Amino acid sequence: MKLIGATASPYVRKVRIVMAEKKLDYQFVQENVWADDTHISASNPLGKVPCLVMEGGEAVFDSRVIVEYLDTLSPVGKLIPTQGRERAEVKTWEALADGVMDAGILARLEATWVHRKDSERSQAWIDRQLLKVNDSLKSMSQGLGDKPYCSGIHLSLSDIAVGCALGWLEFRFPEIAWRSEYPNLGKLLDKLMLRPSFADTKPS
Known part of the structure; x- marks a missing residue:
């Protein structure tokens, strides 16, 4: 592949x-x-x-x-439940994390896209997207609580998606102080970064 x-x-x-x-x-x-x-x-x-x-x-x-x-290609490390509420929960976490990235990218493009003049940029649009990011971070923190992982006690796609969203925010929006406001999310990302899969793919 x-x-x-x-x-x-x-x-x-x-x-x-x-x-x-x-x-x-x-x-x-x-x-x-x-x-x-x-x-x-x-x-x-x-x-x-x-x-x-x-x-x-x-x-x-x-x-x-x-x-x-x-x-589906390997039984090693099953990341998505096959059916039922558990599957819906993992896919909802993924949708939430992807939504953070979607909104963040829209905000960043509005602010930095080279084919748009400064006079054509909309701060209101940027603020709207960043509000989605902030609301989603709050929801993530509440959903995680004091659990070791987003969906239960084992790594799943929920954690991978959330970890990618948080890592991207640190990379592209270091001014968003989500770690101080949601320390449980910071703790989760730090734990994920101990895994070679995360450490070897840190955005650059």
Whole structure:
């Protein structure tokens, strides 16, 4: 398998962590989708990463689809429950974490996209997205409480998704002081960073 992505992307990082935890072999191909010479549309018509290209050449895209597929490839370290309320809980955590990243990226693009003039940028839009980030962090902290992991007592996709969101916020929004406001989230991220899958994929 070939994974097309960028080391700074939190969605790509989520897939890379799942592959590491599942002990799956793959080739990592870095791609800057914002570059004029990007070829990502040849594999993903949406022009996004991550994109997983199979041995036969067919592509799977969107991180949620990819990680669900990967979890079926090996019985090692099952990350997503197969059915019922437990499955819905893990997928809801993933949706919440992805939503943090979605909102954060929209805010960052509004503030930094080079093809937009300063006069065209909307602070109200940025504030709206960052409010979603702050509300979601509060919800994450409340949902985690004093539990060792987001969904029960073992690592699951919930923790991987949340860890990727928190790590990306530290990377791109260091001014957001979420660690002081939600110390249980900081404790979770610190614990996750002890795992090689997280340490080896720290965004850069």
